[in-house]
Amino acid sequence: MDLLKLFIAALLVNNIVLMRFLALCSYVGMTAEPGPALGIGWAVTFVMVLAGVVTWFLNVFVLQPLGLTFLSTLIFILVIASLVQLVEIYLRKSIPSLYHVMGIYLPLITTNCAILGLTFINQREGFTLIQSIVNSIGVAWGYTLAMLLLANLRQRIKHSNVPKFLDGYPIVFILTAILAVAFMGFTGMAK
Amino acid sequence: MKQLWKDFVNGIISENAVLKLMIGLCPVLAISTTVVNGVGMGLATTFVLLGSNLTIALIRNIVPKEIRIPVFIIVIATFVTITDLSMAAYFPALHKTLGIFIPLIVVNCIIMGRAEAFASRNTPVRAIADGLGMGIGFILTLILLSGARELLGNGTIFGASLPFKGFEPALIMILPPGAFFAIGIMIAIFNNLFKLKRDGGHKHGSA
Numbered sequence: 001m002d003l004l005k006l007f008i009a010a011l012l013v014n015n016i017v018l019m020r021f022l023a024l025c026s027y028v029g030m031t032a033e034p035g036p037a038l039g040i041g042w043a044v045t046f047v048m049v050l051a052g053v054v055t056w057f058l059n060v061f062v063l064q065p066l067g068l069t070f071l072s073t074l075i076f077i078l079v080i081a082s083l084v085q086l087v088e089i090y091l092r093k094s095i096p097s098l099y100h101v102m103g104i105y106l107p108l109i110t111t112n113c114a115i116l117g118l119t120f121i122n123q124r125e126g127f128t129l130i131q132s133i134v135n136s137i138g139v140a141w142g143y144t145l146a147m148l149l150l151a152n153l154r155q156r157i158k159h160s161n162v163p164k165f166l167d168g169y170p171i172v173f174i175l176t177a178i179l180a181v182a183f184m185g186f187t188g189m190a191k
Numbered sequence: 192m193k194q195l196w197k198d199f200v201n202g203i204i205s206e207n208a209v210l211k212l213m214i215g216l217c218p219v220l221a222i223s224t225t226v227v228n229g230v231g232m233g234l235a236t237t238f239v240l241l242g243s244n245l246t247i248a249l250i251r252n253i254v255p256k257e258i259r260i261p262v263f264i265i266v267i268a269t270f271v272t273i274t275d276l277s278m279a280a281y282f283p284a285l286h287k288t289l290g291i292f293i294p295l296i297v298v299n300c301i302i303m304g305r306a307e308a309f310a311s312r313n314t315p316v317r318a319i320a321d322g323l324g325m326g327i328g329f330i331l332t333l334i335l336l337s338g339a340r341e342l343l344g345n346g347t348i349f350g351a352s353l354p355f356k357g358f359e360p361a362l363i364m365i366l367p368p369g370a371f372f373a374i375g376i377m378i379a380i381f382n383n384l385f386k387l388k389r390d391g392g393h394k395h396g397s398a
Contacts, residue, residue, distance in 0.1 A: 018367060021218075021367070024217045025213070070276060073275065077264055081261065081264060112298070169378050170376065170382070173375030177372040180371055181363075181368045
C-alpha cells in the first residue's frame with residue numbers, strides 16, 4: 001500500500017516535469033510530435049530504472065561505508081553517462097528492433113537532468129532498493145505522461161489562432177502552466 | 192579588447208541562454224520564488240561556469256578529441272562539488288532551499304554548451320569573458336523572473352514588504368504553475384523587444 005502511495009506521489013503529485021521542474025529542455029524541445037515524445041519516454045524509463053538500481057547499490061555498498069557521499073555528484077553523472085553508452089551498444093547489437101524505437105534518443109539522455117535528479121532524490125530520501133525502483137518507474141512514467149500531454153496539446157494548437165505575441169515557445173509555456181494547474185489538483189492524494 | 196567585449200556582451204542579450212537559446216531552464220523555473228534564491232543560484236552557476244570555462248580553455252590542446260566530453264563532465268562536476276560543499280558550509284539556509292538544484296548544475300546545458308562550443312576552441316582570457324557574460328545574462332534573467340514572481344505571488348521585494356497597503360498577492364505565482372506563466376510571458380516580451388531592436392538597428396544602418 002505504501003508502495004502504491006509512493007508510486008502515485010512520483011507519478012502525479014510530485015510530477016517530475018510539472019511540479020519539480022526537471023527535464024524541461026527535452027520537455028519543450030522534443031514534444032512537437034507525439035511519436036518521438038513517446039519514444040524518448042520509453043528510453044528515459046529504461047535508463048531511469050537502471051540508473052536507480054545501479055546508483056542504489058553504489059550508494060549503499062560503496063559511498064556510504066567509505067564515507068564518500070560528497071563524491072556522489074561526480075560518480076552519479078559518470079555512472080549515468082557510461083550506462084547510457086552501454087545500453088546503446090547492447091541494444092544496437094542484440095535487440096535491433098528496440099534500438100530502432102528508442103536508440104536515436106539515447107545519446108540525448110545523458111544530459112537529461114531528470115535522471116540525475118532522480119538518483120539524488122532516491123539518495124536523499126534514503127529509499128530501500130524496492131522503493132527506489134517503484135519511485136524510478138513512477139517518475140519516469142510521470143515524465144512520459146507530461147511529454148504525451150504536451151505533445152498532443154501542441155498538435156491541437158497547430159490549427160488554432162494563437163495570439164501573435166505568444167506564438168512559438170511562449171504559448172508552450174502557457175499550456176504547461178495550465179497543465180500544472182490541473183496537476184495541482186492531485187495535491188493531497190499522497191505525500 | 193574589442194573582441195573580449197563582444198564575447199562578454201554576447202551572453203547577455205543576443206545569446207541569452209534562457210530567453211534566447213532556451214537552455215538551463217530547470218533551475219530557473221524551480222528556484223525563482225524569491226530574489227534571494229535567484230541570485231544565489233545565479234552566482235553558484237556563474238562560479239561553476241567561470242571555473243569550467245577557464246580550466247577547459249587551459250587544457251584544450253592536451254585533451255584528445257575523442258574523450259573530451261567525459262573530461263568536460265569531470266571538470267564541471269569537480270567545480271559543482273566545490274560549490275556544493277562551500278555553500279553548505281557558509282550559507283546553510285540557502286543551500287537547503289536550493290536543494291538538489293545545486294548538484295544538478297552538473298547537467299545544466301549552459302555549462303556543457305559553453306565548454307563544447309566556446310571554451311574548447313578559444314584562449315583562456317576569451318573563455319573567461321564568455322563565462323562572465325553568460326553568467327551575468329543568467330543572473331539578470333533570474334533576478335527579473337524571481338523579482339516578478341516574488342512581487343506578484345508574495346507581495347514583497349527582496350523579502351521586504353511593499354510600502355503601501357491594498358495589494359493582494361496572487362499565491363499561484365510562487366506555486367509551480369506561476370513559474371510557467373511567468374517564463375512564457377517573459378520569453379514573449381523578450382522576443383518582441385528583440386525583434387523591435389533589430390528592426391530599429393537596420394533603420395540606423397548598423398548591422
